[in-house]
Amino acid sequence: MSYRKFGPNDVVLNTMRAHPRVNFFIYNSKVYHNDTPHLSGAFSNDILNVSGIVSGAFNLFEYNIDRSGSTAVNDDESVTTTGPNPPIVPYITKDSARASFKTVGATTYNNEFAYGDTLYRAYPLTASITREFMSPRAGQRAHLIDTESGEVTLNAGAPAYPHFYSLKNRLNNYQYMSEHYAISSSFNDGWDKNDQKVNMISIPSIFYGSKIDPGSVSLKWYFTGSLIGELRDSKENGELVEITGTNTGSTAGVVLYNEGIILLTGSWALNPTALGLLDNGTIDRPSWIYFGAGTNDGVNPTSASPSFPTASFNMSFNGTTETQTYTMFARAGTGQANYSNNPTFLEYGQDQIETTGSQIYEENPIRKIKNTASSSFATQEADFKRQVYVSRIAIYDKNKNLIGVATLADPVLKEEQQDYTFKIKLDI
């Protein structure tokens, strides 16, 4: 068997960028990812076992389908289960490799577990969108008390909403895209986000890939099933501009495309009817700061006013995924690759060995190649042609180890004078 070496222009590495559409529908404190319904099973109200904790979630591995109960691993690795269909749980033994679960902190791992102890955790591992409503002021801080003098400094202690504080640098950094990112600004009538109510929606990157595609974000506010407001980032600069509602053209918030975070500050009423959108049972008129109420934020039919189910929300955007693709051009030139090692390439019934003995081994030198040329007539055999049917292409590394095989959907007839190039793509 002969090998053909790839030339300098025969192997190309490309990146294929795709923008998968992602949709979340939020209703009555349930989140539906890409319109996937919540299925109930024989043992659990949600077979993915995630709606009790978080909803609209990715369930890594999707292991514990329709499970109910608990599984505990004891230090001697014996197992204690409860419930009618106990779940699968992973466990690990503490040893010198010091491998652990991420949920076990370094201090806990060092102090609370001896070598040989068993650490276990629970499935499912999930990721879901969450909403954080920062009210009455996103920049609110606790009072700082000097323990020696007893002096109290107002609004100088730990932040009430640390997520907002951690985003301040990023928000100011994106000011080059839009002034609306700025924490405080004199633009238009001016604002200071520290003093505003902020509605923050966090989207884990597993939903969107490397970044949210600018220009693809759409937020829709529904009241009793009717659209009362829509925001779009049509300028592709992160500004979420109202295109449907009572204040069209106004910017109600910004999108952090790389971080997967949406911040909404638009507090104008989208509808005059007040409804329950807060977890303390009070009511207020629909506005963008209440968008997504019920998204794993503690607002639910029990904690909110009975009118809460009249609100529903839709959030959609495109993600960005990048897939590296090897493209290889395998060339079978004129006069090349015209022989096959397939035993059926030779005529049937010929002796392979001419002579063999204790000191000699000679193969038959005049074995004939099977003529596979097609004749136009039923009773006539066509003249012999050197031709092969290419059915697969093997890729070898520099040490001639087989590392991949590309199989053609149909064998390709290659005659001696023909020149073929096979294009092989490999996603990595």
Add this chain to the structure above:
Amino acid sequence: MPLSYEPLNVNTDITTTKTLLHEVIPLTGTIVSGTYNDANIKNFSHGMFQSVYDYPYLSSSANHIFDLTCGYDESSPLSSSTATQNSKKINLYNQFSQVLLGYTGSNNVVRLFESDLKLDQTGSMKEVVILSFSRLLTKDQIKQGTVNLKLGIGSWATPDSSTISLQDLAAATNGEGTTNTVGGDYGILFDSTASLASETPSSSHGAIFYQSGIAILSSSVFAGIADFNSGSIVSGSGPNALSFDQSLVSASISGTCDALRHRTVNLSYNNSTEINSTIYFCRMPVNKFNYSSNPTYTSGSKIRVKNNSTDLPATYATTVGLYNARNELIATAKLSEPLKKTPQNELTIRVRLDY
């Protein structure tokens, strides 16, 4: 771009480790038969095995948990040209025994399953039920000594009135109680009440192949049960109530599998996944890494963390970069919190790379 690189000594600074991650896999018997009215059982037109899922298999969330089939060797007294699916049952037995045990003797005869670890063609199990667990659940291998298969051996109407627990009591992760074959290590499934001191055929009822994730159950488990199989679910011909042997002869493969599922009370085992790691000990000697190229390190041409010119410089390590021989960055490791480094201390940061 760092100011300087600290070379890693391959003999003293790099080591490899292997960690075993396990999962407890409890499979409730009612899942196998009952809960979903067999909507989670897939039968195929070839009739050679049936697949069991953990949820109705038409749902995209369903996971395949194991395949179930049965068979016998051609030398079994049950083998007969008049038996239902006779050739398929023989072929299945041979296929599994060939893959798991290989051949023996100069005539390259396929080995028979044995109820001991001797592989001497004694104590053969010629009539068997085969459970082939999904790789999704067995991962790298089933952990030795953790298999527990509880079966009902009562009457057809009340199979749970009497049960037997089959466990690989003698097997251990150090290789004890197992034998290595072409299909990997295998251990014996004993009646849980058996005394390990006597590896007698009366207490061993099957074998478990750990790496292949296949359990073989002998017909001896169900010996003495007159109505192992009810006529109502038998696809082939025969009397209404069948013993295990009669079921293996008269019922179809799926019919016998249905009967076994009817008698499955619980099934559990632990799996193992090997996590290989390379550990890099990244050393920060006393006189190095006391300066940072971070733009915030200086302010007005002065080192920010020094108040007086006599103060010692200090840095806060936040990230470790791993570079290849051409000084190209190939990985970074982040610390959960910055570590203070001064000319008076040395640090060794242990970076673990799992793959």
